[in-house]
Amino acid sequence: MNYSRFSVIVAILIASAVPVFAWGPDGHVIVGRIAELHLTTNAAHAVSELLGPTGHISDNAVANWPDFIRKERPESAPWHFVDIPFAAAKYDADRDCSNHHGCVVQAITDFQQVLADKQNSVEARVAALKFLVHFVGDIHQPLHCGERNGDQGGNKYFVYWPGDQKPQKLHVIWDVYLPRRNLSDAGLTALSYADKLNTRITPPRRLLWSKGTSADWAWESHQIAVAKVYASLPAEGLPHHLSPDYIKSSQRIVDDQLMKGGLRLALLLNETLK
Numbered sequence: 001m002n003y004s005r006f007s008v009i010v011a012i013l014i015a016s017a018v019p020v021f022a023w024g025p026d027g028h029v030i031v032g033r034i035a036e037l038h039l040t041t042n043a044a045h046a047v048s049e050l051l052g053p054t055g056h057i058s059d060n061a062v063a064n065w066p067d068f069i070r071k072e073r074p075e076s077a078p079w080h081f082v083d084i085p086f087a088a089a090k091y092d093a094d095r096d097c098s099n100h101h102g103c104v105v106q107a108i109t110d111f112q113q114v115l116a117d118k119q120n121s122v123e124a125r126v127a128a129l130k131f132l133v134h135f136v137g138d139i140h141q142p143l144h145c146g147e148r149n150g151d152q153g154g155n156k157y158f159v160y161w162p163g164d165q166k167p168q169k170l171h172v173i174w175d176v177y178l179p180r181r182n183l184s185d186a187g188l189t190a191l192s193y194a195d196k197l198n199t200r201i202t203p204p205r206r207l208l209w210s211k212g213t214s215a216d217w218a219w220e221s222h223q224i225a226v227a228k229v230y231a232s233l234p235a236e237g238l239p240h241h242l243s244p245d246y247i248k249s250s251q252r253i254v255d256d257q258l259m260k261g262g263l264r265l266a267l268l269l270n271e272t273l274k
Helices: 003-011 024-036 041-051 074-080 104-116 122-138 170-186 190-198 203-209 214-229 244-272
Strands: 158-160
Touching (some): 024 122, 024 170, 024 244, 041 122, 041 244, 104 122, 104 214, 104 244, 170 190, 190 244
């Protein structure tokens, strides 16, 4: 990690909390909880040393901390996403993450290095842990890794959610509405829902999902954005009314991405804190 990037990391350690959510607060708690269930003994012990005996990576104050400090520290905003062009053939770091502000792909790599280095201060490593928990969640939200017609990951594309009188950003539908619908349908809290999802991580799924780097995960999410999130939505015109079929299929995608995010976060922490 270069000196300027590390300086930015240290600068945000004591930033105050302002709530701005991505994946919805529940989604990040779910990712953190699933990860906890797959940590090795060594990694779990290291996490406990950093967060204290009563701290957990699924705690709202940990999993959503990077969103709390986002308005106060606007320089951290680009670390939550990577806008891979809609028609791209692959992730290209020079094209997609070279704006000198960083992106979620590079942020995961950078903060993993900070967390792994015990020569860094406890404060810096705690911050790095919180960022990793959050950013691994973010990179599995498809609209954090893609955009169409300059819509900034669906932030400038509006749709109607059933029953709503006003159109909503497509990005917010995926960040908040869909995860909340899943919790509502199941009648569960975020932690209980995470436990339920964890039972669906079968050995074949674990083997399939336990691969790749942050760049691979971003490209996978981008492909989902292209093939699933945007595919049935018109590129232009008035706000589109989301169909029940779109919502149901999207709910399943959200579940899969949360499971992948939790499992991959655990694998990353197990490697970093071994």
